[in-house]
Amino acid sequence: MTQTASASVPNEIDVRSLVPMQRHATIFDLVGRLEPGSSFVLINDHDPKPLYYQLEAEHPGAFSWTYLERGPEAWRVEIGRVADVAA
Template identity: 75%
Template sequence: MCEQNADLSDEEIDVRSLIPAQRHAKIFQHIDELAFGASFVLVNDHDPKPLYYQLEAEYPKQFSWTYLERGPEVWRVEIGRVQKAA
């Protein structure tokens, strides 16, 4: 299981070639499968800030969100699953 986490941490999900209706479905599929402590890098052609708000609404305080690159043509965000507070 730890090996799977390491693999997910290195994964990059590039949604630029998908139509908008498919993007969130693909992203949330990865989010739903993400183990605690694992992360992936989202690559997009615009600032995915609305996704951040949706993620926070559906999974409050369960994910980290770190910009790695902020446009103007490519945005890269590391999304990680964090442990819930005890």
């Protein structure tokens, strides 16, 4: 998959240095700015599976979620916005 993230969304975001209450706000801001077909890699210090469930509940089928690394030091997940489909 070719990564075509817009200039306003970094290719990778490491939230391990953020306080927990800032993490979801930062991640959801980035997710909201993703263009269809683009993605970024989230780096976290624990499995961000609850974030996946929240994304899926709020935007069913709109985002892809691919684990690239599953701990124990870091979890890396590629989060992408699914390309728009014809209505």
